[in-house]
Amino acid sequence: MIKIVKRDQPSKAIFFFTPVLAIFLTLVAGGLIFFILGFKPFEALKFFFIIPIADTYGFSELLLKATPLCLIAIGLSFCFKSNNWNIGAEGQLTFGAIVSGGVALLFYEQEGFYILPIVILAGAIGGMLYASIPAILKTYFNTNEILVSLMLVYVSKLILDYLVVGPWSNPEGFNFPETRQFSDSAKLPLLFEGLRIHAGIFLALAAVVISWFVFYKTYLGFQMKVSGFSLKTAKYAGYKGKKMIILVFLISGACAGLAGVGEITGPIGQLHREISPDYGFTAIIVAFLGRLHPVGIIFASLVVAITYLGAETAQIFMQIPKYTGQVFQGMILFFLLASDYLLFFKIKFIGSKQ
Amino acid sequence: MHKFLIRSFVSSLVLLFTLTVAAVAKDVKAAFVYIGPTGDHGWTYQHDVGRKAVEAAGFKTTYVEGVPESADAERVLRQLANSGHDVIFTTSFGYMNPTNKVAKEFPNVKFEHATGYKREHSNVSTYAARFYEGRTILGTIAGTMTKSNVIGYVASFPIPEVIRGINSFTLAAQKVNPNIKTKIVWAFTWYDPGKEAEAAKALIDQGADVIAQHTDSTAIVQMAEKAGVYAFGQASDMDKFAPKAVLTSVENNWGPYYVDRVKAVANGTWSQKDTWHGIGDGMVVISDLDSQMPADLRSKVKKLQADLASGKVHSFTGPIYDQKGNLMVAEGKTADDGMLAGMMTYVKGVEGDIPK
Numbered sequence: 001m002i003k004i005v006k007r008d009q010p011s012k013a014i015f016f017f018t019p020v021l022a023i024f025l026t027l028v029a030g031g032l033i034f035f036i037l038g039f040k041p042f043e044a045l046k047f048f049f050i051i052p053i054a055d056t057y058g059f060s061e062l063l064l065k066a067t068p069l070c071l072i073a074i075g076l077s078f079c080f081k082s083n084n085w086n087i088g089a090e091g092q093l094t095f096g097a098i099v100s101g102g103v104a105l106l107f108y109e110q111e112g113f114y115i116l117p118i119v120i121l122a123g124a125i126g127g128m129l130y131a132s133i134p135a136i137l138k139t140y141f142n143t144n145e146i147l148v149s150l151m152l153v154y155v156s157k158l159i160l161d162y163l164v165v166g167p168w169s170n171p172e173g174f175n176f177p178e179t180r181q182f183s184d185s186a187k188l189p190l191l192f193e194g195l196r197i198h199a200g201i202f203l204a205l206a207a208v209v210i211s212w213f214v215f216y217k218t219y220l221g222f223q224m225k226v227s228g229f230s231l232k233t234a235k236y237a238g239y240k241g242k243k244m245i246i247l248v249f250l251i252s253g254a255c256a257g258l259a260g261v262g263e264i265t266g267p268i269g270q271l272h273r274e275i276s277p278d279y280g281f282t283a284i285i286v287a288f289l290g291r292l293h294p295v296g297i298i299f300a301s302l303v304v305a306i307t308y309l310g311a312e313t314a315q316i317f318m319q320i321p322k323y324t325g326q327v328f329q330g331m332i333l334f335f336l337l338a339s340d341y342l343l344f345f346k347i348k349f350i351g352s353k354q
Numbered sequence: 355m356h357k358f359l360i361r362s363f364v365s366s367l368v369l370l371f372t373l374t375v376a377a378v379a380k381d382v383k384a385a386f387v388y389i390g391p392t393g394d395h396g397w398t399y400q401h402d403v404g405r406k407a408v409e410a411a412g413f414k415t416t417y418v419e420g421v422p423e424s425a426d427a428e429r430v431l432r433q434l435a436n437s438g439h440d441v442i443f444t445t446s447f448g449y450m451n452p453t454n455k456v457a458k459e460f461p462n463v464k465f466e467h468a469t470g471y472k473r474e475h476s477n478v479s480t481y482a483a484r485f486y487e488g489r490t491i492l493g494t495i496a497g498t499m500t501k502s503n504v505i506g507y508v509a510s511f512p513i514p515e516v517i518r519g520i521n522s523f524t525l526a527a528q529k530v531n532p533n534i535k536t537k538i539v540w541a542f543t544w545y546d547p548g549k550e551a552e553a554a555k556a557l558i559d560q561g562a563d564v565i566a567q568h569t570d571s572t573a574i575v576q577m578a579e580k581a582g583v584y585a586f587g588q589a590s591d592m593d594k595f596a597p598k599a600v601l602t603s604v605e606n607n608w609g610p611y612y613v614d615r616v617k618a619v620a621n622g623t624w625s626q627k628d629t630w631h632g633i634g635d636g637m638v639v640i641s642d643l644d645s646q647m648p649a650d651l652r653s654k655v656k657k658l659q660a661d662l663a664s665g666k667v668h669s670f671t672g673p674i675y676d677q678k679g680n681l682m683v684a685e686g687k688t689a690d691d692g693m694l695a696g697m698m699t700y701v702k703g704v705e706g707d708i709p710k
Contacts, residue, residue, distance in 0.1 A: 175513045267425035274423040
């Protein structure tokens with residue numbers, strides 16, 4: 001007989017074990033789906049998770065893809081740890097990209113070492129400005145930050161649409177919805193000749209280190225943790241809740257904005273309508289899969305990034321529909337949430353003694 | 355001397371081997387990159403029909419669907435070029451810069467980019483269809499069939515391709531019915547069934563009884579079916595989605611071009627070019643005409659189709675005036691391709707302004 005018993009305290013071991021379990025279950029379920037679709041499950045999984053990163057180029061593409069996911073997820077972990085549900089990182093990414101792209105266009109056909117830092121800074125500020133909207137509305141008007149931040153995603157995409165169709169469209173571009181290409185001085189330097197991986201990865205790594213320091217070595221990190229467990233306790237302890245809400249949103253917005261900068265000044269090199277395949281939403285999965293822990297997020301961003309690459313390889317070599325990549329992302333989140341059940345409940349196998 | 359002999363023997367062996375491999379490697383592989391799902395029954399679906407024609411002609415093909423125009427496009431292109439594909443068709447405008455970028459790295463792979471204008475390297479060709487010819491037919495039908503004299507038009511983006519379609523449609527409709535007005539709703543999307551249906555609904559509410567579209571989903575014809583007004587299929591024959599509403603469709607027929615180009619790669623005769631084919635070359639096809647149309651209209655349309663194909667009739671024949679009444683094309687003249695490619699003004703009879 002199986003009996004389900006509530007745990008007295010969430011298990012620490014299980015806390016870090018469930019993401020691994022979720023990935024394992026996703027692979028099993030994924031293999032099953034491939035089998036039902038009529039593909040050889042092991043071969044399909046090989047094309048999905050191994051072949052894409054089997055060479056230097058493939059591995060560099062994995063890092064390129066993981067960079068924005070990691071950066072955004074680190075930012076989101078500040079919010080999520082302290083009970084602030086910022087769902088609008090995609091909007092903050094987009095707005096950051098708009099501001100930084102605008103600055104990059106101002107420096108069109110100009111050269112200079114000072115251009116890139118200004119462009120990067122502009123992106124971070126853009127993301128912060130955009131994240132401050134749900135933060136201020138939450139602290140001073142008690143609105144729900146989930147709704148506000150989510151709705152602002154669509155607003156940001158419409159602003160981007162307007163700009164690239166209208167005032168910022170390339171004057172020599174027959175009115176197609178895209179801006180001019182940025183000058184080289186406004187682009188992130190490439191790390192290796194022939195690979196697309198760019199200096200943006202250092203921004204992500206810096207964010208990892210800084211967030212680790214803040215979470216585990218500072219008073220702010222402690223405040224965030226307490227607020228995450230219980231807002232009432234935080235209030236009782238006399239923490240300045242409003243200040244913290246605004247601060248975590250600003251950090252989160254800056255990270256998302258920088259991720260946007262990385263895309264447009266890295267591999268894309270201009271502004272157009274599709275600068276992000278929903279990194280801001282996928283990063284939510286990454287943040288939770290990484291258990292809101294900086295190191296966990298690094299691994300999670302790599303795992304989720306590979307679902308993008310694997311889907312392409314699987315379609316090219318095995319004609320498996322590319323949309324299975326999204327199915328994998330969905331399954332990872334689903335199994336993670338499902339196995340979180342084990343955090344709070346124990347499954348007891350009761351033998352035949354009774 | 356001895357060494358020299360061995361060396362030349364080895365090198366001739368290598369040469370022989372390469373030659374044999376080259377002869378065997380005649381199996382040309384073509385790849386297709388799609389913006390949407392192959393089941394969209396519009397733009398991507400028709401490209402995939404073209405791909406199947408290439409398969410039927412005996413060539414191997416690969417496709418990748420739903421490739422966003424973000425940083426991902428470049429990776430997909432590079433992977434296809436790296437994995438033994440000889441010619442790659444990139445079927446959306448947003449792939450223009452990645453296509454040219456990857457083409458530079460793979461001079462031995464041919465790239466064919468749909469609807470773009472950049473051919474930065476000798477291994478990049480561009481191709482597009484003269485869809486405006488099909489819209490001349492639709493305009494003729496719409497102008498004849500409307501009772502309210504208000505024709506709705508769901509447009510995607512204010513680019514010359516779309517403006518040209520609106521103008522060609524309106525000019526043809528005016529020719530058979532000088533009183534008509536074309537109302538435009540800009541959906542700012544190529545494919546979004548929800549938005550498209552809303553746009554169609556808005557036009558029907560404003561009194562339009564014929565709806566034309568320059569977006570790709572079947573949502574508009576289905577909305578027209580529900581509201582009891584007429585509509586035209588886009589990209590593929592959409593009759594089965596709205597049998598009463600759809601009078602005819604303008605089909606994108608890429609198959610012949612694709613087969614032609616892949617064969618050229620196989621024969622080694624491929625060279626860079628910019629193709630712009632219309633009804634005459636079979637790239638634009640008019641579906642069966644619905645029996646709700648009166649017989650004389652149907653025969654008129656058939657004749658117009660033949661005349662457009664032969665070049666006897668041009669969609670943009672003067673006199674053509676813009677909205678303000680300025681002359682765009684003089685009487686007896688036709689618009690040249692340069693003017694068509696950069697067309698960014700409405701002709702008289704179109705309502706509203708082009709979004710800026």
